[in-house]
Amino acid sequence: MNSILENNPALAAEIEKVAEVAGYLWQKGWAERNGGNITVNVTDQADEELRGRAPISEPIAIGTTLPHLAGRYFFCKGTNKRMRDLARRPMENGSVIRIADDCAHYEIVADNPVMPTSELASHLAMHEQMIASGNGYKAALHTHPIELVAMTHHAPFLKKDVLTRLLWSMIPETRAFCPKGLGIVPYRMPSSVELAEATIRCLEEYDVAMWEKHGVCAVGPDIFEAFDQVDVLSKSALIYIAARNMGFVPEGMSAEQMGELREAFNLPK
Known part of the structure; x- marks a missing residue:
């Protein structure tokens, strides 16, 4: 069977974005071995040919029920x-899946029977939240940014909003482009439903969810935007660590300076 991309340029373009970001993650050292995951809602790019394809797998349980995802493609x-x-x-190295009408199973429909990421429950739960909120977001990213993960090994940084305020203060762009900040998800078993549920709760309040001692999850209108959220936070972490390596604690922007920035860009408090 021919690739589903051959006659579907819109779907091909979305998957090309995924491929580009996957390369960035590898180049940055954020994706060791098989580390990290990407899922993108491609329902809008699902043409008649894709919708008419017979599944190439048996129905597979998601592990939870996600009522907004029935009939969606990822x-x-x-x-x-x-x-x-x-x-x-x-x-x-990826596949297109379709969520069953019972909202609790999925089938692989293209191109190869490649089983999706082991973090699929967490990713689909994020997509469920995005659709339910009506924010128009279509992409979810999980990756392992070295400096951000390192910071979660320091208990004081795990207190509510401590790391957010620190990272915001390192460079104005972080406050502007990650306006709700970084939420902390205490350590839970990878791939668990408990981790998925905690991630969703975190993303209701923050732009990015930081899994303690593991990695981050970010969402966005497309995979580029999700990547950018992590990238700006990682830059702030690098600035902080560079200052500490030079032998001083960076003072960061003052509360007054960040207040001015918030007003200028109409950012949330």
Whole structure:
């Protein structure tokens, strides 16, 4: 069977974005071995050919019920697949899935029977929240930014909003482009429903969810926007660590300076 992308340029363009971001994650050292996951809601790009395709897998349980996802289509990085390979050959290292009408199962429909990410429950729960909120977001990203993960090994940074305020204060762009900040999800077993539920609660309040001692989850209108959220936070972490390596604690922007920035950009408090 021919690739579903051959006659669907809109879907091909979305998956090309995924491939580009997968390359960035590998180059930054945020995606060791098979680390990290990407899912994108491609329902808008699901043409008649894709919708008419017979499944190439049996129905597979999600592990939870997600009522807003019935009949939706997602491109997912495959489990045990490497970001560097996803960047080069996305349809060999990912697959398109369709959520069943019972909202509790999915089927693989294209191109190969590549099982989706082991974090699928967390990712689909994020998509459920995005659709329910009506924010128009279509992409979810999980990755392992080195400096941000390192900061979660320091207990004082895990207190509510401590890390957000620190990272905001390092450079104005972080306050402007990550206006709700970084929420902390206390350590939970990877791939668990408990982790998915905690992530959703976190993303109701923050732009990005930080999984303690593990990685981050970010969402956005497309995969570029989700990546950018993590990128600006990581830049702030690097600035903080660079200052500490030079032997001083960076003073950061003052509360007054951040207040001026909030007013100028009409940012939330």
